[in-house]
Amino acid sequence: MSSSDSVGVVENQGAMTVITRILLVDDHPIVREGLRTVLQRRAGWEVVGEASNGVEALEQVERLQPDVMVLDITMPRLNGLEVCRLARQKTPATEILFVTQHDSPQMMKEALNAGAKGYVVKSNAARDLVHAIEAVSQHRTFTAMTRAETSSSDSTVRRS
Amino acid sequence: MKTRILLADDHEIVRRGLSALLQRHEGWEICGEAIDGREAVDKAKQMKPDVVIIDIGMPNLNGLDATRRILQQDPNARVIVLTVTDADQVIREALDAGARGFVLKSDAARDLVSAIEALQGKRMFFTPRVNELLLAGFLEKGQIMSRNQPPMLPTLTAREREITQLLAEGRSSKEAASLLNLSTKTVETHRSNIMRKLSLHSIRDLVVYAIKNKIIQIDMPPESSELAAAVPAQRTDSPV
Numbered sequence: 001m002s003s004s005d006s007v008g009v010v011e012n013q014g015a016m017t018v019i020t021r022i023l024l025v026d027d028h029p030i031v032r033e034g035l036r037t038v039l040q041r042r043a044g045w046e047v048v049g050e051a052s053n054g055v056e057a058l059e060q061v062e063r064l065q066p067d068v069m070v071l072d073i074t075m076p077r078l079n080g081l082e083v084c085r086l087a088r089q090k091t092p093a094t095e096i097l098f099v100t101q102h103d104s105p106q107m108m109k110e111a112l113n114a115g116a117k118g119y120v121v122k123s124n125a126a127r128d129l130v131h132a133i134e135a136v137s138q139h140r141t142f143t144a145m146t147r148a149e150t151s152s153s154d155s156t157v158r159r160s
Numbered sequence: 161m162k163t164r165i166l167l168a169d170d171h172e173i174v175r176r177g178l179s180a181l182l183q184r185h186e187g188w189e190i191c192g193e194a195i196d197g198r199e200a201v202d203k204a205k206q207m208k209p210d211v212v213i214i215d216i217g218m219p220n221l222n223g224l225d226a227t228r229r230i231l232q233q234d235p236n237a238r239v240i241v242l243t244v245t246d247a248d249q250v251i252r253e254a255l256d257a258g259a260r261g262f263v264l265k266s267d268a269a270r271d272l273v274s275a276i277e278a279l280q281g282k283r284m285f286f287t288p289r290v291n292e293l294l295l296a297g298f299l300e301k302g303q304i305m306s307r308n309q310p311p312m313l314p315t316l317t318a319r320e321r322e323i324t325q326l327l328a329e330g331r332s333s334k335e336a337a338s339l340l341n342l343s344t345k346t347v348e349t350h351r352s353n354i355m356r357k358l359s360l361h362s363i364r365d366l367v368v369y370a371i372k373n374k375i376i377q378i379d380m381p382p383e384s385s386e387l388a389a390a391v392p393a394q395r396t397d398s399p400v
Binding site for chain 2: 028031032035037099127
Protein backbone atom coordinates (compact mmCIF):
# COMPACT_ATOMS: atom_id res chain seq x y z
CA MET A 1 0.00 0.00 0.00
CA SER A 2 1.41 3.34 -0.97
CA SER A 3 0.71 6.44 1.03
CA SER A 4 1.90 9.95 1.67
CA ASP A 5 1.13 12.38 4.44
CA SER A 6 -1.31 15.17 4.04
CA VAL A 7 -0.19 18.37 2.39
CA GLY A 8 -3.25 19.45 0.42
CA VAL A 9 -1.72 22.56 -1.19
CA VAL A 10 1.59 22.86 -3.02
CA GLU A 11 3.41 25.75 -4.60
CA ASN A 12 3.57 25.69 -8.37
CA GLN A 13 5.85 28.40 -9.79
CA GLY A 14 4.63 30.87 -7.26
CA ALA A 15 0.96 29.95 -7.62
CA MET A 16 -0.84 27.76 -5.15
CA THR A 17 -2.27 24.54 -6.59
CA VAL A 18 -4.85 22.62 -4.64
CA ILE A 19 -4.12 18.92 -4.53
CA THR A 20 -7.06 16.53 -4.29
CA ARG A 21 -5.93 13.62 -2.14
CA ILE A 22 -7.61 10.33 -2.93
CA LEU A 23 -7.79 7.00 -1.08
CA LEU A 24 -8.61 3.90 -3.19
CA VAL A 25 -10.45 1.03 -1.54
CA ASP A 26 -11.18 -2.22 -3.39
CA ASP A 27 -10.39 -5.82 -2.49
CA HIS A 28 -9.03 -6.54 -5.98
CA PRO A 29 -5.55 -5.10 -6.61
CA ILE A 30 -6.17 -5.24 -10.35
CA VAL A 31 -9.18 -2.93 -9.98
CA ARG A 32 -7.16 -0.49 -7.87
CA GLU A 33 -4.52 -0.57 -10.59
CA GLY A 34 -7.17 0.23 -13.21
CA LEU A 35 -8.57 3.08 -11.10
CA ARG A 36 -5.06 4.49 -10.72
CA THR A 37 -4.52 4.54 -14.48
CA VAL A 38 -7.63 6.69 -14.84
CA LEU A 39 -6.72 9.06 -12.01
CA GLN A 40 -3.10 9.52 -13.05
CA ARG A 41 -4.27 11.47 -16.06
CA ARG A 42 -5.23 14.43 -13.93
CA ALA A 43 -2.72 16.91 -12.64
CA GLY A 44 -3.59 17.93 -9.12
CA TRP A 45 -4.93 14.55 -8.09
CA GLU A 46 -2.87 12.32 -5.90
CA VAL A 47 -3.59 8.78 -4.78
CA VAL A 48 -2.34 8.94 -1.20
CA GLY A 49 -3.20 5.41 -0.18
CA GLU A 50 -4.89 2.11 -0.97
CA ALA A 51 -6.84 -0.36 1.13
CA SER A 52 -8.02 -3.87 0.30
CA ASN A 53 -10.74 -4.35 2.92
CA GLY A 54 -13.12 -2.36 5.06
CA VAL A 55 -11.10 -2.43 8.27
CA GLU A 56 -7.96 -1.26 6.50
CA ALA A 57 -10.02 1.45 4.78
CA LEU A 58 -11.15 2.88 8.11
CA GLU A 59 -7.61 2.89 9.46
CA GLN A 60 -6.33 4.63 6.33
CA VAL A 61 -9.09 7.21 6.10
CA GLU A 62 -8.53 8.23 9.72
CA ARG A 63 -4.76 8.43 9.31
CA LEU A 64 -4.61 10.07 5.88
CA GLN A 65 -7.74 12.28 6.04
CA PRO A 66 -8.09 12.24 2.21
CA ASP A 67 -10.37 14.60 0.33
CA VAL A 68 -12.09 11.70 -1.44
CA MET A 69 -12.37 8.00 -0.63
CA VAL A 70 -13.20 5.82 -3.66
CA LEU A 71 -14.94 2.86 -2.08
CA ASP A 72 -16.17 -0.57 -3.21
CA ILE A 73 -19.26 -2.08 -1.58
CA THR A 74 -18.63 -5.83 -1.58
CA MET A 75 -15.47 -6.38 0.42
CA PRO A 76 -14.18 -8.78 3.06
CA ARG A 77 -14.15 -8.02 6.79
CA LEU A 78 -16.33 -4.91 6.63
CA ASN A 79 -18.46 -3.98 3.64
CA GLY A 80 -18.34 -0.57 2.01
CA LEU A 81 -21.68 0.63 3.35
CA GLU A 82 -20.54 0.08 6.93
CA VAL A 83 -17.21 1.71 6.15
CA CYS A 84 -19.06 4.71 4.72
CA ARG A 85 -21.24 5.15 7.81
CA LEU A 86 -18.28 4.92 10.17
CA ALA A 87 -16.02 7.11 8.04
CA ARG A 88 -18.63 9.85 7.93
CA GLN A 89 -18.51 9.96 11.74
CA LYS A 90 -14.72 9.77 12.04
CA THR A 91 -13.64 11.96 9.12
CA PRO A 92 -16.62 14.03 7.99
CA ALA A 93 -14.45 16.18 5.70
CA THR A 94 -13.71 13.17 3.49
CA GLU A 95 -16.23 12.79 0.69
CA ILE A 96 -17.09 9.23 -0.28
CA LEU A 97 -17.56 7.99 -3.83
CA PHE A 98 -18.79 4.44 -4.34
CA VAL A 99 -17.50 2.55 -7.37
CA THR A 100 -19.41 -0.72 -7.39
CA GLN A 101 -20.72 -3.50 -9.62
CA HIS A 102 -24.21 -3.05 -8.10
CA ASP A 103 -26.23 -1.42 -10.86
CA SER A 104 -29.28 -1.07 -8.65
CA PRO A 105 -31.23 2.05 -7.67
CA GLN A 106 -31.97 0.53 -4.26
CA MET A 107 -28.29 0.04 -3.58
CA MET A 108 -27.52 3.55 -4.76
CA LYS A 109 -30.15 4.92 -2.39
CA GLU A 110 -28.68 2.90 0.45
CA ALA A 111 -25.22 4.24 -0.38
CA LEU A 112 -26.38 7.87 -0.41
CA ASN A 113 -28.28 7.29 2.83
CA ALA A 114 -25.07 5.96 4.35
CA GLY A 115 -23.48 9.33 3.63
CA ALA A 116 -21.83 8.86 0.23
CA LYS A 117 -21.59 11.86 -2.09
CA GLY A 118 -21.26 9.84 -5.28
CA TYR A 119 -22.16 6.51 -6.87
CA VAL A 120 -20.64 5.10 -10.06
CA VAL A 121 -21.22 1.66 -11.55
CA LYS A 122 -17.98 -0.24 -12.06
CA SER A 123 -18.76 -1.15 -15.66
CA ASN A 124 -18.76 2.59 -16.46
CA ALA A 125 -16.01 3.64 -14.07
CA ALA A 126 -13.46 4.35 -16.80
CA ARG A 127 -15.93 6.83 -18.29
CA ASP A 128 -17.47 8.34 -15.15
CA LEU A 129 -14.73 8.33 -12.53
CA VAL A 130 -13.06 11.60 -13.48
CA HIS A 131 -16.37 13.52 -13.58
CA ALA A 132 -17.44 11.92 -10.32
CA ILE A 133 -14.28 12.91 -8.46
CA GLU A 134 -14.46 16.42 -9.87
CA ALA A 135 -17.99 16.70 -8.48
CA VAL A 136 -17.60 15.10 -5.07
CA SER A 137 -14.30 16.88 -4.35
CA GLN A 138 -16.32 20.09 -4.71
CA HIS A 139 -18.97 18.62 -2.41
CA ARG A 140 -21.47 18.09 -5.21
CA THR A 141 -23.41 14.86 -5.57
CA PHE A 142 -22.67 12.64 -8.55
CA THR A 143 -24.68 9.55 -9.43
CA ALA A 144 -24.40 7.53 -12.60
CA MET A 145 -26.04 4.22 -13.36
CA THR A 146 -26.87 2.19 -16.40
CA ARG A 147 -30.31 1.02 -15.37
CA ALA A 148 -31.73 3.31 -12.76
CA GLU A 149 -34.02 6.21 -13.36
CA THR A 150 -32.57 8.78 -10.98
CA SER A 151 -33.29 12.36 -10.20
CA SER A 152 -31.83 14.76 -7.72
CA SER A 153 -31.80 18.53 -7.57
CA ASP A 154 -28.08 18.79 -6.91
CA SER A 155 -26.93 15.73 -8.83
CA THR A 156 -25.05 15.28 -11.98
CA VAL A 157 -27.06 12.47 -13.49
CA ARG A 158 -25.88 10.39 -16.42
CA ARG A 159 -27.28 7.37 -18.08
CA SER A 160 -25.92 5.18 -20.80
CA MET B 161 9.39 -11.44 -30.89
CA LYS B 162 6.84 -10.14 -28.42
CA THR B 163 4.22 -12.30 -26.75
CA ARG B 164 0.87 -10.98 -27.95
CA ILE B 165 -1.95 -10.99 -25.42
CA LEU B 166 -5.69 -10.54 -25.94
CA LEU B 167 -7.64 -9.26 -22.89
CA ALA B 168 -11.36 -9.99 -22.55
CA ASP B 169 -13.31 -8.46 -19.67
CA ASP B 170 -16.52 -6.47 -19.74
CA HIS B 171 -15.18 -3.93 -17.23
CA GLU B 172 -12.88 -1.36 -18.80
CA ILE B 173 -11.41 -0.55 -15.39
CA VAL B 174 -10.30 -4.18 -15.04
CA ARG B 175 -8.85 -4.24 -18.57
CA ARG B 176 -6.89 -1.08 -17.74
CA GLY B 177 -5.56 -2.66 -14.57
CA LEU B 178 -4.57 -5.84 -16.39
CA SER B 179 -3.03 -3.88 -19.21
CA ALA B 180 -0.97 -1.70 -16.83
CA LEU B 181 0.21 -4.82 -15.01
CA LEU B 182 1.20 -6.77 -18.12
CA GLN B 183 2.79 -3.94 -20.05
CA ARG B 184 5.41 -3.57 -17.34
CA HIS B 185 6.70 -6.93 -18.51
CA GLU B 186 9.25 -6.54 -21.27
CA GLY B 187 8.46 -8.67 -24.27
CA TRP B 188 4.70 -8.70 -23.78
CA GLU B 189 2.18 -6.57 -25.62
CA ILE B 190 -1.59 -6.23 -25.48
CA CYS B 191 -2.65 -6.86 -29.07
CA GLY B 192 -6.35 -6.38 -28.44
CA GLU B 193 -9.19 -6.05 -25.97
CA ALA B 194 -12.69 -7.50 -25.99
CA ILE B 195 -15.72 -6.43 -23.98
CA ASP B 196 -17.66 -9.69 -24.19
CA GLY B 197 -17.21 -13.32 -25.16
CA ARG B 198 -18.44 -12.85 -28.69
CA GLU B 199 -15.90 -10.14 -29.39
CA ALA B 200 -13.19 -12.27 -27.77
CA VAL B 201 -13.94 -15.11 -30.19
CA ASP B 202 -13.85 -12.76 -33.19
CA LYS B 203 -10.64 -11.02 -32.10
CA ALA B 204 -8.92 -14.29 -31.27
CA LYS B 205 -9.67 -15.43 -34.82
CA GLN B 206 -8.44 -12.17 -36.40
CA MET B 207 -5.41 -11.53 -34.24
CA LYS B 208 -4.21 -15.02 -33.37
CA PRO B 209 -2.77 -13.91 -30.02
CA ASP B 210 -0.24 -16.03 -28.17
CA VAL B 211 -2.33 -15.89 -25.00
CA VAL B 212 -5.99 -15.04 -24.36
CA ILE B 213 -6.96 -13.83 -20.89
CA ILE B 214 -10.70 -14.15 -20.51
CA ASP B 215 -13.16 -13.29 -17.75
CA ILE B 216 -15.88 -15.90 -17.12
CA GLY B 217 -18.78 -13.59 -16.32
CA MET B 218 -19.35 -11.56 -19.45
CA PRO B 219 -22.53 -10.56 -21.29
CA ASN B 220 -23.69 -11.96 -24.65
CA LEU B 221 -21.38 -14.97 -24.48
CA ASN B 222 -19.77 -16.04 -21.23
CA GLY B 223 -16.04 -16.66 -20.95
CA LEU B 224 -16.32 -20.45 -20.76
CA ASP B 225 -18.36 -20.82 -23.92
CA ALA B 226 -16.09 -18.27 -25.59
CA THR B 227 -13.08 -20.38 -24.56
CA ARG B 228 -14.68 -23.47 -26.14
CA ARG B 229 -15.22 -21.55 -29.37
CA ILE B 230 -11.73 -20.08 -29.41
CA LEU B 231 -10.28 -23.56 -29.03
CA GLN B 232 -12.56 -24.94 -31.73
CA GLN B 233 -11.17 -22.26 -34.06
CA ASP B 234 -7.60 -22.91 -33.01
CA PRO B 235 -6.87 -25.98 -30.87
CA ASN B 236 -3.41 -24.58 -30.09
CA ALA B 237 -4.76 -21.37 -28.56
CA ARG B 238 -3.65 -20.80 -24.99
CA VAL B 239 -6.39 -19.45 -22.76
CA ILE B 240 -6.19 -18.26 -19.15
CA VAL B 241 -9.55 -18.02 -17.44
CA LEU B 242 -10.07 -15.21 -14.93
CA THR B 243 -12.66 -15.95 -12.31
CA VAL B 244 -14.06 -14.59 -9.09
CA THR B 245 -14.43 -18.05 -7.59
CA ASP B 246 -12.60 -21.35 -7.61
CA ALA B 247 -15.68 -23.36 -6.71
CA ASP B 248 -15.40 -26.98 -7.90
CA GLN B 249 -18.08 -26.59 -10.53
CA VAL B 250 -16.39 -23.58 -12.10
CA ILE B 251 -13.04 -25.38 -12.11
CA ARG B 252 -14.60 -28.39 -13.87
CA GLU B 253 -16.18 -26.19 -16.49
CA ALA B 254 -12.97 -24.27 -17.13
CA LEU B 255 -10.96 -27.47 -17.51
CA ASP B 256 -13.67 -28.96 -19.69
CA ALA B 257 -13.65 -25.85 -21.87
CA GLY B 258 -9.91 -26.34 -22.41
CA ALA B 259 -8.39 -23.49 -20.40
CA ARG B 260 -4.72 -24.03 -19.60
CA GLY B 261 -4.60 -21.38 -16.91
CA PHE B 262 -7.01 -20.58 -14.10
CA VAL B 263 -6.44 -17.38 -12.09
CA LEU B 264 -8.62 -15.84 -9.42
CA LYS B 265 -9.40 -12.22 -10.14
CA SER B 266 -8.55 -11.29 -6.57
CA ASP B 267 -5.05 -12.75 -7.09
CA ALA B 268 -4.54 -11.59 -10.67
CA ALA B 269 -1.98 -8.95 -9.75
CA ARG B 270 0.11 -11.70 -8.13
CA ASP B 271 -0.57 -14.74 -10.32
CA LEU B 272 -1.17 -13.54 -13.84
CA VAL B 273 2.46 -12.96 -14.74
CA SER B 274 3.34 -16.48 -13.51
CA ALA B 275 0.39 -17.90 -15.43
CA ILE B 276 1.47 -16.31 -18.72
CA GLU B 277 5.06 -17.42 -18.18
CA ALA B 278 3.81 -20.97 -17.58
CA LEU B 279 1.81 -20.96 -20.80
CA GLN B 280 4.76 -19.52 -22.71
CA GLY B 281 6.71 -22.54 -21.52
CA LYS B 282 3.93 -24.89 -22.72
CA ARG B 283 2.94 -25.57 -19.13
CA MET B 284 -0.31 -24.95 -17.30
CA PHE B 285 -1.10 -22.68 -14.37
CA PHE B 286 -3.77 -23.36 -11.80
CA THR B 287 -4.65 -22.07 -8.35
CA PRO B 288 -3.86 -24.34 -5.38
CA ARG B 289 -7.57 -25.25 -5.20
CA VAL B 290 -7.54 -26.53 -8.80
CA ASN B 291 -4.38 -28.53 -8.16
CA GLU B 292 -6.01 -30.02 -5.07
CA LEU B 293 -9.09 -31.03 -7.02
CA LEU B 294 -7.05 -32.51 -9.85
CA LEU B 295 -4.90 -34.46 -7.41
CA ALA B 296 -7.94 -35.75 -5.56
CA GLY B 297 -9.47 -36.79 -8.86
CA PHE B 298 -6.26 -38.57 -9.84
CA LEU B 299 -5.93 -40.36 -6.50
CA GLU B 300 -9.51 -41.52 -6.57
CA LYS B 301 -9.28 -42.44 -10.24
CA GLY B 302 -11.61 -39.75 -11.38
CA GLN B 303 -14.29 -40.42 -8.83
CA ILE B 304 -13.95 -37.00 -7.18
CA MET B 305 -14.27 -35.27 -10.49
CA SER B 306 -17.57 -36.85 -11.26
CA ARG B 307 -19.05 -37.80 -7.90
CA ASN B 308 -22.46 -36.24 -7.37
CA GLN B 309 -21.65 -33.84 -10.13
CA PRO B 310 -23.46 -34.50 -13.33
CA PRO B 311 -22.14 -32.48 -16.25
CA MET B 312 -23.20 -28.90 -15.73
CA LEU B 313 -24.98 -28.54 -19.04
CA PRO B 314 -25.79 -32.13 -19.92
CA THR B 315 -28.03 -31.72 -22.88
CA LEU B 316 -27.61 -28.32 -24.46
CA THR B 317 -25.65 -27.70 -27.61
CA ALA B 318 -23.24 -24.74 -27.82
CA ARG B 319 -25.84 -22.78 -29.79
CA GLU B 320 -28.54 -23.59 -27.24
CA ARG B 321 -26.28 -22.42 -24.40
CA GLU B 322 -25.70 -19.13 -26.24
CA ILE B 323 -29.42 -18.63 -26.71
CA THR B 324 -30.07 -19.57 -23.09
CA GLN B 325 -27.64 -16.87 -21.97
CA LEU B 326 -29.16 -14.20 -24.20
CA LEU B 327 -32.74 -15.02 -23.16
CA ALA B 328 -31.77 -15.20 -19.48
CA GLU B 329 -30.14 -11.78 -19.80
CA GLY B 330 -33.55 -10.44 -20.78
CA ARG B 331 -33.29 -10.33 -24.55
CA SER B 332 -36.26 -11.20 -26.74
CA SER B 333 -36.07 -13.95 -29.36
CA LYS B 334 -35.92 -11.24 -32.01
CA GLU B 335 -32.98 -9.52 -30.31
CA ALA B 336 -31.17 -12.82 -29.84
CA ALA B 337 -31.76 -13.65 -33.51
CA SER B 338 -30.30 -10.33 -34.57
CA LEU B 339 -27.18 -10.84 -32.41
CA LEU B 340 -26.63 -14.35 -33.72
CA ASN B 341 -27.50 -13.63 -37.36
CA LEU B 342 -30.31 -16.15 -37.24
CA SER B 343 -33.99 -15.83 -38.07
CA THR B 344 -36.38 -15.20 -35.22
CA LYS B 345 -38.12 -18.44 -36.15
CA THR B 346 -34.88 -20.40 -35.72
CA VAL B 347 -34.30 -18.86 -32.30
CA GLU B 348 -37.90 -19.66 -31.33
CA THR B 349 -37.30 -23.29 -32.35
CA HIS B 350 -34.11 -23.43 -30.27
CA ARG B 351 -35.98 -21.83 -27.41
CA SER B 352 -38.72 -24.48 -27.55
CA ASN B 353 -36.09 -27.24 -27.67
CA ILE B 354 -34.25 -25.77 -24.68
CA MET B 355 -37.44 -25.54 -22.62
CA ARG B 356 -38.44 -29.08 -23.58
CA LYS B 357 -35.01 -30.62 -22.93
CA LEU B 358 -34.70 -28.98 -19.54
CA SER B 359 -38.37 -29.38 -18.60
CA LEU B 360 -38.71 -25.67 -18.02
CA HIS B 361 -41.99 -23.83 -18.29
CA SER B 362 -41.25 -20.13 -18.13
CA ILE B 363 -38.54 -17.57 -18.76
CA ARG B 364 -38.21 -17.29 -14.99
CA ASP B 365 -37.32 -21.01 -14.85
CA LEU B 366 -34.78 -20.40 -17.60
CA VAL B 367 -33.16 -17.54 -15.65
CA VAL B 368 -32.92 -19.75 -12.55
CA TYR B 369 -31.38 -22.54 -14.64
CA ALA B 370 -28.87 -20.12 -16.19
CA ILE B 371 -27.83 -18.78 -12.77
CA LYS B 372 -27.57 -22.26 -11.20
CA ASN B 373 -25.44 -23.47 -14.08
CA LYS B 374 -23.22 -20.38 -14.15
CA ILE B 375 -24.28 -19.42 -17.65
CA ILE B 376 -24.95 -15.99 -16.20
CA GLN B 377 -23.68 -14.62 -12.91
CA ILE B 378 -25.42 -12.41 -10.40
CA ASP B 379 -24.11 -9.68 -8.16
CA MET B 380 -24.25 -10.56 -4.50
CA PRO B 381 -24.95 -7.67 -2.16
CA PRO B 382 -22.94 -7.37 1.06
CA GLU B 383 -24.15 -9.87 3.64
CA SER B 384 -25.06 -7.30 6.23
CA SER B 385 -27.12 -5.29 3.80
CA GLU B 386 -30.86 -5.60 3.86
CA LEU B 387 -30.91 -5.18 0.12
CA ALA B 388 -30.53 -8.80 -0.88
CA ALA B 389 -33.88 -8.82 -2.57
CA ALA B 390 -33.19 -5.58 -4.38
CA VAL B 391 -30.34 -6.77 -6.55
CA PRO B 392 -31.39 -7.67 -10.07
CA ALA B 393 -31.17 -11.35 -10.93
CA GLN B 394 -30.20 -10.98 -14.55
CA ARG B 395 -26.85 -9.34 -13.99
CA THR B 396 -24.12 -10.88 -16.01
CA ASP B 397 -21.03 -8.98 -15.04
CA SER B 398 -18.61 -10.48 -12.62
CA PRO B 399 -18.57 -9.19 -9.10
CA VAL B 400 -15.16 -7.63 -9.10
